[in-house]
Amino acid sequence: MLLIAIAWSAYFHRHEHAANMTSMLPGIGFDVAKAFGQHQEGAVFVLNQWLWPSFDLTVMLGLGLPLFLVTLTGQNMAGLAAIKSFGYSSNPDRLLVASSLLSAVAAMFGGHALNLAAITAALCLGPQAGESVEQRWKASAWAGVLYLLIAGFALWVIKALMWLHPVLVLTLASIALMSSMTAALQQAYQDKDLGQSLPQTLCLLVVLSGVQLAGLGSAFWGLCFGKLAMLLQNPRSQDDVKNA
């Protein structure tokens, strides 16, 4: 592993980008150290415990309904917001039907729910996925290919990824998403009139707070409060013109 890292840094030194390496060395060192300290038990991917779903009304209402609501408000709406923020058009209902159909298929194998991604989607929607807006679909298509490839080795991949420290993954994600975040902030405050920016600020603050109310996450409540502020601030007619 260390050899790979050294070879890697040598390679990039020649390509005049060696400075970037410095930011990653501590992260690699930590993971390598951790990996050496762990013993992994080999687990085999077997299909000998096939299970048919059974339908219990209490579980369907007590588990299925909240699962649907949380997935809708926490993931699908956030994912659509990301798509909208970057100026792409989409048909939300067609996407919901497609992901729910595949979700039903996955459920036959025990998968809980599929939906639009939010944070990882921003990686494929933003400037880091390509300079040309029309070509960025290739990023999520590649992600799809990788997901399909990984599916067969799910358990091994998980074992491997559990070596990575969650905080380092979080840091990697937030650094990779800095440009998307800046773009989203610019979009949110595109109005020059700062007196009109209260709804955005309210939405931002509620989402940042991470509150959980009535079982629904801060993404949903941020949108609710933002919309409420918008309705209070603008006359109804003006609001409709803005949306059109």
Added chain:
Amino acid sequence: MQAFTAGAIAVLVGYASSVAIVWQALQALGASVSQAALALAALSAGQGFLSLYLSYKSKTPLLFAWSTPGAALLISAGVNDFSSAMGAFIFAAALGIAMGLLRGLSWIMRLIPTQLASALLAGILLRLAIQSVEQGFQQSMYVPVASMWVGFFFDASTLEHRRHFRDVAHRYCLVSLLS
């Protein structure tokens, strides 16, 4: 290459950030190790198929994922019968199909202007960055976390922006995969 790197980082982050929660949720519902592994494989294949097919068809970057908040909810649900949990998953999917066919989601999304959608996304991403620093300090990981951030800002201020993001993305992804 840039598109591939962004996609690979998305997959890495998608798995690594939430696979533990999904794994925990499946086990809390009473799934055996091989049942949970099969479920993860099915979820991966499902999100892979959706992302690839719909992105290609619409020429729009559409990325799908398993439901992380959903998994967090399942951990504390207190159900210990995986077979009936699977029934509940199918019920939730059926609700989604019904809502889509009734055009309910388009109606909701039409109420949300771009500024609010962007504020929501910015909030989610800012929160991520704050958590990175906050948790780094709580778990005595200041050295690696702070070095990564300092390295990022040092690079960002010295290199041309667009090229920079491509390069950083490229290297973070590959090095993380290697380590």
